[in-house]
Amino acid sequence: MNQIILKKSEYARRCGVSAMAITKACKGALKPACIGRRIDAAHPAAVKYRQDKESDKTLPAKKRPQKPEMQSSAQRKPSARNQKAAEKVPAVPVDITEFWHLTLSEICLIYGTDTRFADWLRASRDIESIHEKRIKNAKAKGELVHRDLVKIGIIDPINAAHIKILTAGAKTIAVRLEAMAKAGSTQEEMEALVQDLLSSFIKPVKDKVHRALKNI
Numbered sequence: 001m002n003q004i005i006l007k008k009s010e011y012a013r014r015c016g017v018s019a020m021a022i023t024k025a026c027k028g029a030l031k032p033a034c035i036g037r038r039i040d041a042a043h044p045a046a047v048k049y050r051q052d053k054e055s056d057k058t059l060p061a062k063k064r065p066q067k068p069e070m071q072s073s074a075q076r077k078p079s080a081r082n083q084k085a086a087e088k089v090p091a092v093p094v095d096i097t098e099f100w101h102l103t104l105s106e107i108c109l110i111y112g113t114d115t116r117f118a119d120w121l122r123a124s125r126d127i128e129s130i131h132e133k134r135i136k137n138a139k140a141k142g143e144l145v146h147r148d149l150v151k152i153g154i155i156d157p158i159n160a161a162h163i164k165i166l167t168a169g170a171k172t173i174a175v176r177l178e179a180m181a182k183a184g185s186t187q188e189e190m191e192a193l194v195q196d197l198l199s200s201f202i203k204p205v206k207d208k209v210h211r212a213l214k215n216i
Contacts, residue, residue, distance in 0.1 A: 004041040153212025
């Protein structure tokens with residue numbers, strides 16, 4: 001039999017009991033279905049426990065005697081629609097990835113034919129479709145660019161230039177400045193040399209970034 005592994009808190013929610021009650025039951029009725037800190041919801045012991053809890057909720061509660069004029073309306077038989085709405089149905093999770101480890105038969109076992117699950121699937125599809133259209137519109141308006149374009153067209157050229165300046169650039173500047181100092185060059189001449197050398201590393205980067213942005 002395929003397993004349906006759930007956290008104790010999730011299994012407790014589906015059974016309509018507290019997590020403390022599940023922890024206590026793991027020492028007794030649920031012990032065969034326990035796998036570490038989780039519960040195999042498909043295990044016969046777990047299925048029986050959940051059915052018992054659902055049966056407890058459907059038992060009629062004791063009520064105080066009502067006045068004769070109130071009993072006629074209170075004892076009316078509920079309609080089929082209201083009776084269906086009162087049935088206990090597991091809450092559908094927000095993230096669809098929680099169903100990846102389940103087969104279709106397991107999903108049907110948990111949710112049956114209730115329309116809540118089908119409605120949730122349709123809503124998830126509509127949300128994804130809207131999200132996809134918004135991304136396309138943002139790209140068309142130039143409000144959104146691809147991650148690879150930013151990396152290859154902007155970040156990579158800047159990183160490459162930074163490395164060149166700190167390696168070959170630093171060595172070249174030091175050698176040229178030493179030669180100028182020995183030749184008696186002024187500070188202004190040395191500053192002009194450093195500016196020219198740094199520009200030789202930065203200008204190619206600006207050209208690459210400009211071409212990348214132009215092709216968007």
